[in-house]
Amino acid sequence: MNTFLSILRSLPGDLIRWCGGKLTAAARFAAADHPYVYLSGCALILTDLLVYVFSDEYGFFLSCTPLVMAAFALCAVFALAALAALVSKRRLKRRYRSQSRFCTPAARRAARYGSYAVWAVTALVLADRIHVLCRLIRSVMAMDTNPDPFFQAMVYMFYNSRSLFLTGLWTTLRLAFFGTIFGFILAIGLVFLRIQTPTSRDRDHIKFVKILCSRFAALYATVIRGTPMMLQAFIIYYVGFGLFTDHTELTITEINSIWSFFIAGLTTVSLNSAAYLSEVLRGGVESIDAGQTEAARSLGMSAWQAMMKVVFPQALKNAIPAIGNEMIINIKDSSVLNCIGVVELMYAATSVAGIYYKNLPNYVSAALIYLIMTCIISAFLNALSRRLSLSTYRGIPSSN
Amino acid sequence: MEPILSIRGLEKSFGDLKVLKGIDLDVQRGEVVCIIGASGSGKSTLLRCLNLLEEPESGQILFNGEDLTDIDTDLDGLRQKIGMVFQSFNLFNNKNVLDNCTLAPMSVRRIPRQQAEETAIRHLEAVGLKDFIRADSRRLSGGQKQRVAIARALCMEPEIMLFDEPTSALDPEIVGEVLDVMRNLARQGMTMVVVTHEMAFAREVSDRIVFMDQGVILEQGTPAEVFGNPKEARTREFLSRYLEDKAL
Numbered sequence A: 001m002n003t004f005l006s007i008l009r010s011l012p013g014d015l016i017r018w019c020g021g022k023l024t025a026a027a028r029f030a031a032a033d034h035p036y037v038y039l040s041g042c043a044l045i046l047t048d049l050l051v052y053v054f055s056d057e058y059g060f061f062l063s064c065t066p067l068v069m070a071a072f073a074l075c076a077v078f079a080l081a082a083l084a085a086l087v088s089k090r091r092l093k094r095r096y097r098s099q100s101r102f103c104t105p106a107a108r109r110a111a112r113y114g115s116y117a118v119w120a121v122t123a124l125v126l127a128d129r130i131h132v133l134c135r136l137i138r139s140v141m142a143m144d145t146n147p148d149p150f151f152q153a154m155v156y157m158f159y160n161s162r163s164l165f166l167t168g169l170w171t172t173l174r175l176a177f178f179g180t181i182f183g184f185i186l187a188i189g190l191v192f193l194r195i196q197t198p199t200s201r202d203r204d205h206i207k208f209v210k211i212l213c214s215r216f217a218a219l220y221a222t223v224i225r226g227t228p229m230m231l232q233a234f235i236i237y238y239v240g241f242g243l244f245t246d247h248t249e250l251t252i253t254e255i256n257s258i259w260s261f262f263i264a265g266l267t268t269v270s271l272n273s274a275a276y277l278s279e280v281l282r283g284g285v286e287s288i289d290a291g292q293t294e295a296a297r298s299l300g301m302s303a304w305q306a307m308m309k310v311v312f313p314q315a316l317k318n319a320i321p322a323i324g325n326e327m328i329i330n331i332k333d334s335s336v337l338n339c340i341g342v343v344e345l346m347y348a349a350t351s352v353a354g355i356y357y358k359n360l361p362n363y364v365s366a367a368l369i370y371l372i373m374t375c376i377i378s379a380f381l382n383a384l385s386r387r388l389s390l391s392t393y394r395g396i397p398s399s400n
Numbered sequence B: 001m002e003p004i005l006s007i008r009g010l011e012k013s014f015g016d017l018k019v020l021k022g023i024d025l026d027v028q029r030g031e032v033v034c035i036i037g038a039s040g041s042g043k044s045t046l047l048r049c050l051n052l053l054e055e056p057e058s059g060q061i062l063f064n065g066e067d068l069t070d071i072d073t074d075l076d077g078l079r080q081k082i083g084m085v086f087q088s089f090n091l092f093n094n095k096n097v098l099d100n101c102t103l104a105p106m107s108v109r110r111i112p113r114q115q116a117e118e119t120a121i122r123h124l125e126a127v128g129l130k131d132f133i134r135a136d137s138r139r140l141s142g143g144q145k146q147r148v149a150i151a152r153a154l155c156m157e158p159e160i161m162l163f164d165e166p167t168s169a170l171d172p173e174i175v176g177e178v179l180d181v182m183r184n185l186a187r188q189g190m191t192m193v194v195v196t197h198e199m200a201f202a203r204e205v206s207d208r209i210v211f212m213d214q215g216v217i218l219e220q221g222t223p224a225e226v227f228g229n230p231k232e233a234r235t236r237e238f239l240s241r242y243l244e245d246k247a248l
């Protein structure tokens, strides 16, 4: 039983490695000697796949039958010739280069021109699909009822609720951006509380205050990290609301205009980022070699000066990538704020879904927008940290 | 004459491990004292206690008559007068060479930038690094880093310099450039306490050799006495290990 389990557990990895190895070997075999032919073979496969996107619609190219027939004939001849070449290569092995008819200069030239033609066909098919796509979108935009097919419905609902989607998108961006900035400012304060350590030269009351500060910051981080952000959003919103009703004479509408969902949401994101970033900064401070502090202290600098002039600037520089990551995380995690009614992207998608009684297409739209945002920002941040020659973080960070 | 540094009954433990077991040592103004001893005998700990980077449990450290271990002394003020050079250089990684040297004078002694830079350049010149004042401190070779570290300490115009194995992290062929700088410093009359394994250097430069063993000063005297005619068996044993591969 145990052996069976262990075989089972190791199987996927080994299988993938085995298949991967075979595939690379096959690709290398196919690509050797005729790289042009190999690449256009790939292009052929791509063309074939492209045709199946919106397969019932034809654009300027695929609707012209003689052209399509010619292209098909060309591709078929090319593919057959390539296949014959592969067979011959398999048979002749090492002598292929010197003896095969497929390796004469004339044959090579023919293969090259043939592959250009195949690429041209691929490009045409691609353009045809884009043409179809544009036509589809234009026709959907002109419709006045929600069409049935998935993609059309998605486009229709996005187009007709675009202002809601854009409001959501803009709110999400503001939440993530300002939330990270405010969070970072708070985090700097928190980390200074956190790293207070009493020394034997401190007076007793100073020791007490230092311990208190550091415990408070640790507790704050624990509480924030140990509870879901959605819950924090509720608590922060209702605490703020309660403070206004208890201590002011404002009406509910007036309170809602001051303590709006957005402000409550922004507070939530900021307090959250503060906790996470303060941990990042503390890690940064602790990762700086103790020798840096010792050198500063040995020159007569105070603990505060050593921290401010030597240790913290280095920790901060190391933390820059983490700040960018936090921003990306906030883009995604601010989606939970729809629970208190902040009109961010998730809220927008849910509302639109409610208006049309259609869920999936809208959530897919929202997912695409989130994906595009996070990809753009992470590409931008990677470029930035490469420019600053910081350690770069590849990929999109996941939640805290 | 009153010693510049006077250590009485110094004791220090790390947890259960007693590293210094009652050290008494006087250092006179202008004197060069080399501390030698086996690894783990407490040399670094002693040196680091001298400017209170390590806090001793008991004992006194009098610097110009002021007790560093006293909670009421201005420790940062006294540390300005005690330069320290580390085995691992510890240059400030976020500063270039010149800023490494001017940071403390400007922020601690409130010396204006221009004057601090003039002093720094003078000291950097003296250690042969005039051409590197704008260089990134992380890009220097080990020997260059250590010379910057010495210049940086000198910029505070200390009355005494502590060296903790300043050449141990260096390749053998560049040890010399750092020792040359230290030799010059000794010649100019700087008071120095040097922990080192460079026996030839210790013999040549120091006025007094202190041999430490297991947390106590086992033997001290002039280089001729300690190297030429060690009284203690352990000293002989320790020195013979060096004499074997290096003719002194």
Ligand SMILES: Nc1ncnc2c1ncn2[C@@H]1O[C@H](COP(=O)(O)OP(=O)(O)OP(=O)(O)O)[C@@H](O)[C@H]1O
Binding pocket: B014, B017, B019, B037, B038, B039, B040, B041, B042, B043, B044, B045, B046
């Ligand atoms: N921060 C510390 N915490 C715990 N133990 C320590 C610490 N620093 C030093 N020790 C221990 O104290 C003893 C003396 O160390 P020390 O560094 O003073 O020796 P040393 O004579 O300088 O040796 P070396 O020639 O290897 O530098 C060693 O056993 C060491 O493990």
Ligand SMILES: [Mg+2]
Binding pocket: B043, B044, B045, B165
């Ligand atoms: Mg040591």
